[in-house]
Amino acid sequence: MKPPRQPLFVAPDTYRLRRLMDAARMLPALGVGLMVLPMLWAPDPGGTRxxxxxxxxxxxxxxxxxxxxxxxxxxxxxxxxxxxxLRDEG
Known part of the structure; x- marks a missing residue:
């Protein structure tokens, strides 16, 4: 039987920096999604936009x-x- 695994701990500063980097990487994808959105809007009943x-x-x-x-x-x-x-912080 395997011993229980210890949960991984990441320092808060490192965690925040990684999430910020993830947000910066997702910004172009968000931009493309929002730029394409007007193509999905239905035109006016007259057929013109x-x-x-x-x-x-x-x-x-x-x-x-x-x-x-x-x-x-x-x-x-x-x-x-x-x-x-983290072992020194007791």
Missing amino acids: ATSTDGIYLFAIWGGLIAAAALLAPRLVRPPPEPRD
Whole structure:
């Protein structure tokens, strides 16, 4: 019989940095998904589409992606924290 496994522990600083890196990696996929969304909208009953609302939507998404990247970038510049020896913290 195998002994029970110890749960893996990751330091909070390292965990937050990894989640932030994951968010930065997902930002382009989120952008593509949001940019494709207007193609799924149903056209007006007359069969024509108002490109003005689609254009405003696309520029708003573009600006939102720039703002999100600007918020994430400064936090990703810092070097990863040094690993601590948790046995000494008792």
